[in-house]
Amino acid sequence: MTDKLLDQVIRRIKWSSVIFMASFCLLSVMPAHAQKQWQAHADLEIAASKFLHQHFDHRYELKLKFGKLDKRLRLAKCQQMLRVFLPSSREPIGSATLGVRCTQPQWKVHVQVHVKAFTEVLVASRPLARNSNISKDDLQFVRQDISRYPAGVFTETDHLVGMTAKRSIRHDAVITPRMVKPKRLVNRGDIISIIAESNGLKIRTSGEALMDGHQGQVIQVKNNRSGRKISAEVIARSTVRVKM
Numbered sequence: 001m002t003d004k005l006l007d008q009v010i011r012r013i014k015w016s017s018v019i020f021m022a023s024f025c026l027l028s029v030m031p032a033h034a035q036k037q038w039q040a041h042a043d044l045e046i047a048a049s050k051f052l053h054q055h056f057d058h059r060y061e062l063k064l065k066f067g068k069l070d071k072r073l074r075l076a077k078c079q080q081m082l083r084v085f086l087p088s089s090r091e092p093i094g095s096a097t098l099g100v101r102c103t104q105p106q107w108k109v110h111v112q113v114h115v116k117a118f119t120e121v122l123v124a125s126r127p128l129a130r131n132s133n134i135s136k137d138d139l140q141f142v143r144q145d146i147s148r149y150p151a152g153v154f155t156e157t158d159h160l161v162g163m164t165a166k167r168s169i170r171h172d173a174v175i176t177p178r179m180v181k182p183k184r185l186v187n188r189g190d191i192i193s194i195i196a197e198s199n200g201l202k203i204r205t206s207g208e209a210l211m212d213g214h215q216g217q218v219i220q221v222k223n224n225r226s227g228r229k230i231s232a233e234v235i236a237r238s239t240v241r242v243k244m
Contacts, residue, residue, distance in 0.1 A: 039075040039102070043082065044111055048098045051084035052115060055092065060117035060146070067112030075109060078102035093117050094147040116145045121153040121174055122160055128169040133183055136161050144174055151176040162215070182214035185237045194221060194232060198244035213240070 045066045052062060083101045086092060093115050101108045125140040136157055146153050154160045154175055163180040173179075186192060186209045194207040206224050213219040213234040221232050221240055232240035 037077050039077050041069045041073070044069070044100045044109065047082040047084050047100055048111055048113060051098065052092060052113075056117065060119045063116040063118070065114045065116075067114075069109075069111065073109070075102070075107050076105045078107075079104045094150065114147075116147050118143055118145050119155060120144075121146065121149075121155055122157065123172050123174050124169045125171070127171050128165045130165055130167050132165050134160055134163045134165060134175075134180065139175075142172070142174070149174060149176055151178050182217070184212055184214050185234050186211075186213040186219065186240065188212050190238055192221060193239045194223060194230075194242060195235075195239065196242045196244055207240075209238075209240075 048066070049064055052064065056062065080103055083103070085099045085101065087097055087099045087110065090096070092098065092113075096113055096115050098111050098113060099108060100111060120141040121144045122139045123142045123144075125138055128134065128138055139157055139160060144153070154177075160175065160180065162183050164183050166179055166181050169175060169179055188209055188211055190209045192207050192209050194205050196203045196205070208222045208224060209219065210221055210229065211219040215234060217234050218231050219234060219240070220229055222229050230242055232242045235241045
């Protein structure tokens with residue numbers, strides 16, 4: 001083999017090696033490049049988590065556990081900020097569903113999340129008997145996950161003091177609205193005071209309660225002076241108010 005022919009063979013081998021290495025590098029890069037075209041599932045959880053913390057405005061300490069999305073789900077990489085929304089009017093506490101939307105390109109997906117929300121709630125500081133009136137001394141604050149109480153809880157003493165226990169409440173029990181009722185301030189047949197208010201003036205007269213009533217409730221009463229039946233708001237013990 002001549003020197004010239006040998007040089008040609010060597011050059012061909014070198015070029016073949018270069019082409020092979022270039023092809024190998026291209027194949028190695030393409031999967032990573034292609035992967036960048038899909039939205040990471042973790043991005044959806046980050047957006048949903050941020051939304052929940054803003055929604056509750058630091059009222060609770062949140063602990064979130066997201067459900068796993070199907071690994072086969074591929075969403076095109078969003079070119080704008082992800083938008084999170086509530087698919088229903090239900091408060092997202094406990095088992096909840098959030099929607100995540102992209103407008104460029106357009107797609108929408110729902111994510112499942114279990115939301116634990118911790119805050120200070122009112123519990124009974126001692127056993128409470130049925131029909132007993134609740135005072136401030138009957139209450140204390142304890143940190144609880146309110147997702148465990150779908151019927152609701154009380155977080156302010158002013159909303160609970162003066163209520164009546166519908167049934168016996170054990171010591172340390174979280175008090176829910178189903179356990180209490182407003183204190184009755186007016187009994188049917190009671191002789192009551194009727195305060196009529198008009199343009200800053202107040203006129204007081206007597207009447208008869210035609211219904212039981214609690215604080216803030218509107219009941220039917222009879223004006224003893226005129227004999228008329230009117231609607232009035234219960235504002236205190238044996239006292240109602242009529243706005244003229």
